[in-house]
Amino acid sequence: MSLTSTAATHLVTLAEGTEHGGNHESLSPYVTGGGALFALLLLLWITTRFNRDR
Template sequence: MTLHSNAAQLVTLAEGGHHGPHASINPFVTGGGALLALLLLLWITTRFNRDR
């Protein structure tokens, strides 16, 4: 087996026979959830990092 044929098999395996993103994943919901999680982590970090 050559490197090219191994890479082609891995690409085929990674695709899984599906084309394009899954229909139920909304990028705005994903990005909003990530932003919310990061803001929550920032708030927690600043609460514990107060000077006394």
């Protein structure tokens, strides 16, 4: 079996989500979304603090 066909087989298995059962139990969408919102607000705050045009 060649490297490309092995990689393609693993990618199909990974895309189907059948290898590890799909979604992880401890991964909450609220925690993920809250963390992303916090990170974006932090980046916005840093950007505005260093914007010293005036």
